[in-house]
């Protein structure tokens with residue numbers, strides 16, 4: 456079975472998709488990366504699980520380290536579906552210049568909130584902010 460990331464909700468049990476969205480909305484999908492084969496991410500909750508997806512926009516395999524055995528896709532994999540799809544959409548938006556335009560017009564408080572979130576998640580963002588602040 457393969458799943459199109461763009462409309463994966465059609466192939467995932469509704470309750471599982473909803474639980475996955477909760478993880479995603481709560482920023483519990485960490486270290487999302489595109490790999491040669493697909494995607495990898497870590498889900499942080501009461502326990503930490505590693506999720507791997509095979510495929511980039513059409514997912515033809517997935518794996519989670521949780522003990523879930525009640526269906527083909529667990530809530531952690533669903534959470535990574537949301538995160539990976541948003542990552543793809545953000546890349547398209549960035550490539551078209553839409554994100555740059557949005558940043559130019561955004562409320563500074565929104566930018567501050569995003570940046571504070573990013574420096575907790577990303578080494579690169581933390582280093583960039585430190586570098587800019589230290590040299591200014």
Ligand SMILES: [Zn+2]
Nearest residue numbers: 519521529531
């Ligand atoms: Zn799982």
